[in-house]
Amino acid sequence: MAHLADMLQLISKLESPNITVHQERCVLVRNGNADCLRCAEACTSGCITYDGEELIVSPERCIGCGTCATVCPTCALEAHHPTDAALVAACERSAELMEGAVVVGCGRLLDQAADRYDEERAVRVECLGRVDESLLTQCAARGAREAVLIHGDCERCDYRTGRACAEEVCDTEQALMEAWNVPFPVRLTTKIPAAAKRTERVDHDADRRAALVGGGQQAARLGALLAEEAVADALGEGGRDAEPAPKARYTKVMDDGTLPHFVPDRRERLLDALAELGEPDDVMVATRLWGHVIIDADRCVSCQMCATFCPTAALAKFQEPDGTIGVDHRPSDCVKCRTCEAICPADAIELSEEVFARDLLAGVTDRYVMAGRPIKHGTPHTIWQKAQTMMKTDQVYER
Structure with a gap:
């Protein structure tokens, strides 16, 4: 004990x-x-x-x-609460019982109607902010015909910020479904569909x-x-008398000089589901999920910091045998975090809100060739040269 x-x-x-x-x-x-x-x-x-x-x-x-x-x-x-996999499974069950309609409701509303709805037909989440595009698109790819998101009185709810998130997700999902020509409406409502209600009353204490x-x-x-x-x-690796492990403050830099990359699982599942739905129209879509990086060559100082800190490698460094350097940009891997915009020392990066729908599945890459860096690395003057390059001035002096 x-x-x-x-x-x-x-x-x-x-x-x-x-x-x-x-x-x-x-x-x-x-x-x-x-x-x-x-x-x-x-x-x-x-x-x-x-x-x-x-x-x-x-x-x-x-x-x-x-x-x-x-x-x-x-x-x-x-x-x-629940996991993504459990939520997908529950939504698939809802669509099966509701003849193609996925029904998801906020916890407060469904708790108030706990004895009046079928828990398999209407999926409970604490807040509709839990619903994202990967969930909805997976449901569409597996044959669902619509999604019904039930909410309570959001204006009076302590968790009202989730409503704004849910509305933005709905807008993005509709933009994607229109580009893919898939009839999959997503609607917000305060009413529990009649088909999701219980036919007999069940007594239990929801709280x-x-x-x-x-x-x-x-x-x-x-x-x-x-x-x-x-x-x-x-195993002798710790216990009551062991010193607490120091908190890791820094992420290890990889051999190519960038931080480790990770493409979110949700993003991969979303792209897989879109691929199942077929080819989109040759149109541009503006959503909360993707951005198209535009680099101003005249202002760029060739530091490649955008690629160093890009979390998904949507921006990746390249260097050709002839010494040509630059950054490749893959819009399908961009998660619109805007890190590149925020950290660019020359304000040379702008993130476009629109991307070509077909580029998302094709993995199209844009190449930005950069001017060679006039910096000799590993010398006593390296920091001075970097400062001159990044500040675009020769009025930087060594002491």
Whole structure:
């Protein structure tokens, strides 16, 4: 039996069972000059903060709505209440029982109608901010004919910020379905469809059930921590007297001089589902998901920092045998995090809101050739030369 002090220490380490934070994917953690705190701005309960080094989630305030995971461009936050796979499965079941209509409802509204709707026909989420385009498009690719998103009185709801996220997702989904010529309407409504209602009344205590589920999740997480502690103690790798491991402040740079890349799983699932739906029209689409990077060659100082910090390698460095250098841009991998815009020292980058729909599936790449850097690396003058190049002036002196 663990000592009380051990239990208190473990509880202090407890994270929200509803959200996993992948610090290495966060654009702000990767580069403090990035301009992104979308997760904190959209968080329906105010449980997310940034301490100057990493994202912090307060488990006692997190309601598990998953809105932060929807708005995060790099999936630095991963929702587990429910998981993406479980939510897709529940939506497929809803479509099967509702003759092609996927019905998803916000928790507060459905809790009020707990004895009047069929839980298999109407999928419950804490907030509609949990619904994203990859979920909807997967449903469309698997034969669903429409999506019905049920919400309560959002103006009076403590978690009203999730509504704005849901509306933006609906707009993006409609733009994609129009480009792909797929009749898949997505509508927001306050009414539970008649076909989703129960034919007989079922009595149960919804609040008590929710409390038991939440308590079970916290207990499972605490149990996992206890098990990890016990194993580490048995193997001599830690325990009560072990010094806490230092917090990793920096992400390791790879051999090519860039930070590690990661294309979000949700983005890959979305592209796979769009491919299943066929070829889109040759049109441009403006959505919250993709951007097209435009680099002004006259202003660019060839530092390639945009590629160094790009989280998905949508911007990638190249160097030809003849010494030609530059950056390749693949719009399909761009997650519109705008890190490149924020950190460019010469303001040479602009992110276009529109991309060609066909480019998203074809993986088209744009090449930006850059002027050679007049810098000799590994010399006492390297920093001075870099400063002159980045500031575009020779009025920088060594002392």
